[in-house]
Amino acid sequence: MNNFLNALIFNAGYNTNLVTFGATLLGFSAGISGTFLFLRKRALVCDAIAHATLPGIGLAFITMVLLGGDGRNLAGLLTGSIVTASLGTATISWIVHNTRLTEDAAIGAVLSVFFGFGIVLLTIIQSMAIGYQAGLEHFFLGATAGMLFQDAIIISLGGVLTVATILLLRRPMMLVAFDINYAYTRGYNVQLVDFTIMALVLAVTAISLKIVGLILIVAMLIIPAVTARFWTERSDHILWIASGIGAVSSYIGTALSASVSALPTGPVIVIVCTSMFIFSLFLAPARGIIVVMYNNWQFQKRVHLRQGLLALASSEVIRDALTLKLLRRAKCLRKDGVATSTGIIKAQQAVLDERRWKIALRIFEKYNLKSHYYRLTPIDVVFTSEEIAKIDSILTELPTTSIDNSIT
Amino acid sequence: MGVDFIQFSLTPILIGVLASVACALPGNFLILRQQALLGDAVSHVVFPGIVMGFLVSGTVSATPMVMGAISAAIIAVVCIEIIKRFGRIDPGAAMGITFSSLFASGVIALEQSDTTTVHLDVEHALMGNLESLIWYEANGWHSLIEPASLAQLPHELNRLALVCIIILVLLFIFWRPLKISTFDEYFARTTGLPTITISLCLTMISTISAVTAFDAVGCIIVIAMFICPPATARLITNRLYFQVWWSVGFASLSAVLGYILAGYGPLWLGVENSVSAAGMIATISGFILGLACLFGQYRARTNCS
Structure with missing residues (x-):
């Protein structure tokens, strides 16, 4: 030594x-x-x-x-x-x-x-x-x-x-x-x-x-x-x-x-x-491997939660075990599989977010939004309130079905 | 060409030829898949494997050492994949890191343990001991048909012959899928071939021949024979079938010529001591490759559009 x-x-x-x-x-x-x-x-x-x-x-x-x-x-x-x-x-x-x-x-x-x-x-x-x-x-x-x-x-x-x-x-x-x-x-x-x-x-x-x-x-x-x-x-x-x-x-x-x-x-x-x-x-x-794996896991959870909420909003049956677990943990779903009141509110927010994002993708092309998985970020984090107002004005003009069915 | 030749030169030449062929056969496909340096990586990794096999078992017998070498090679392949996939580092660098680190740990493990009584060191691993694989029992050409003498042949000879035969049989059976997936991986996948499995099997086979050959002849011959004879053959033919047989021919030629030049060349020049056979075999194979680079019929890159 x-x-x-x-x-x-x-x-x-x-x-x-x-x-x-x-x-x-x-x-x-x-x-x-x-x-x-x-x-x-x-x-x-x-x-x-x-x-x-x-x-x-x-x-x-x-x-x-x-x-x-x-x-x-x-x-x-x-x-x-x-x-x-x-x-x-x-x-x-x-x-x-x-x-x-x-x-x-x-x-x-x-x-x-x-x-x-x-x-x-x-x-x-x-x-x-x-x-x-x-x-x-x-x-x-x-x-x-x-x-x-x-x-x-x-x-x-x-x-x-x-x-x-x-x-x-x-x-x-x-x-x-x-x-x-x-x-x-x-x-x-x-x-x-x-x-x-x-x-x-x-x-x-x-x-x-x-x-x-x-x-x-x-x-x-x-x-x-x-x-x-x-x-x-x-x-x-x-x-x-x-x-x-x-x-x-x-x-x-x-x-x-x-x-x-x-x-x-x-x-x-x-x-x-x-x-x-x-x-x-x-x-x-x-x-580093640990951080990358942790981020992947977080990302996976966000995708599952979002898809689960969207499924709740259109009252589809959810079968995926991880999605169910995450929804229950977020107090959106009761044990018997019925949505709670928070769950319903969050599901509606998710649907609105999804619709706003679809419009945003059309009118704000310059932001290069497709480069990341946009839908997982709440829209008010990315855009200003004026921009969201503009999105909403377009949203009210269009029939909802045409937005939900459009391919992004 | 008397008893001396049979006793001292016949088996080393045969072992040299078999080791060269065992490496050249898979080398053909590695070269076409641009994985030529796999032989380099594996032969560096075999050394720590052999050291570990020795330290764990405490003997210099072949089985634990070969087991150690194969497990080290598998560990290395896994490490390379992890660094490549999860670390997002390019394959060459991942390979370089893995084999140099493992080699370094092998050297340290060897130096730190008490191995003074054992013939196991770095130079031995690099140069091999082709010259020492002699056939004590032989006392003339008739020994070749005497079971008692044949039983005393060096183990390396039998093992390498077995590996060569296994590789040839496998090549014969899996020729078509191997060929298709080597030349056009996407096409192979669309026809439903398990391309990833094929690639893994090729790696395994290459590892086994590298380990077996390394055990007998050291790492220079292994690296040289994985690359030089197939590369030479690639420059003189456009057909894979002929390329494989040409590479076998060049590998054997380098081994025989190299051994003879190393053993007898200095004598012809009037010098007593012979030079390293392994080094000479590698040099000869490089010389042949050089000739092919200069004069090979298909040496140039063609624009076949």
Whole structure:
């Protein structure tokens, strides 16, 4: 526990502090760049990008060893990973544009083939690097333990750079992600911005490799964006909420992993992030499952009550159990199925409301009334008394049967 | 081509071929239904399932692990549906969230439990252990007709053969409904076909072949074979029937070629150590797909209006 608190308040050794700092910034950038991907409905492209880094890491290692250097140099490995990841991205868009295969097939093909080739390279390295462990398997799941000082520097610098890029270019990227046609008419170079978004995702992926690992980076890019979507309907708010979620989960996850033994960094960060997602999935206001189910239930009750009252007014027999129960609860119906005096008054109000609504739909078309289930709202909530008077004047002119039979 | 080959290479090659075919067969339909990434999702989810099966049963025997894997895959499919339907999130993102979270919990469960004595780790799950599925009992070609030796074949071989046969039989029986609902779901529904049931059954079958193949050869081959051979076949023919058989052919070719190149390729280049067979098989299948993308007869999208 003490270790965890120390890591949280940046008091757990210089390297750990640097890594925690870098991871937090990267979580921030991953949250934002993932939001762009999510809004463009290309969430799984980043999974292919992440897996396509593996052959680059392998090739970079082999090249550096053949050139007589240290194969484990992080800057070199990251450069290699960016090269093959870009190649993978380019291959996906080439396949989608030039063959009849769909994007999901292209993503899966690139992901598995690049990754498979990467594994082949890793086994070559294992037979090559006799004498010392290459340590490349850390790139699968991320490991911050025993990280070199220069690696920590690269990660924090990378974090700072991606955050700076996002702050500079967030407006055009947001526009393109949210509404590509509008961005186009505003004169933005859409292709260039799209390219920047992909480059940003690539950079975040490459720099996070050592922390989160290539298998789980997809989670760091997608989950914050999806979680943020539950809390807001506004695109600019999604960005900041997603970045916050990304940053906090990376911060807590890295600190936890640094302080408890046998907790690989990547999975811990992902689990922290997932718990926020599950919380939002159920409890978010407006979009969370519980609220949505509660609203559906309320809506169902209103429909049943209204239909029950209308049936009472035309003295039809009501058989639906839920309708009967709701009518009794509203004291509109006695136990023996006879309407009470309140029931009769409410039923007449319901009929009047229904008739007024039918007229209102005809004369107030501009309000776009058909977009919601209008009849369930009492009419005097929606219209002013002058408007209702106008409705009533039309209502008195028409014979009631023609209104009740007309199709709305 | 002597005893060595029978003992050390024959069964891995056969297992590789069967695993590839078991994945490629349902893959044909997944590709046409634009659900190609199902294989990816399932194979990520199988790992936590296997870990759970192991932690609950305490042994590395196959049955609890396969049970664990299948239940994990079912849980994942349910989670994806819940996130999609109730959370109103698009399918790709729902899939990504589910499989990465489950995978992460699998890794943590494995790391936190004492499994140092057991051969169960992430790299093993990724790369598979095709090379280790050898046939100890064989001592020549005549072993192929000796019941005593045949009884000692690796279990993975029998299981995969069974799965392949089951899938082929199911395909044969349900060919027409499957084909109709894959190409034109609305038409299928109007003719009274239970399209949702068909889709669920396809998911189940894919899950079973992914789990069985994963157990034997690891996740790279599974993902690659769900997509690459069917995609290749799709680029060289317009007929579903031929596409399925072509995909079986390409899957077998990749498996055989990949295994041989991985095992003997380095020797021909004068290097002692072999490379990962699973990785090589995936690479070869991708290479074949690349050729089809460049030269396949029906590679281009046609405007058949």
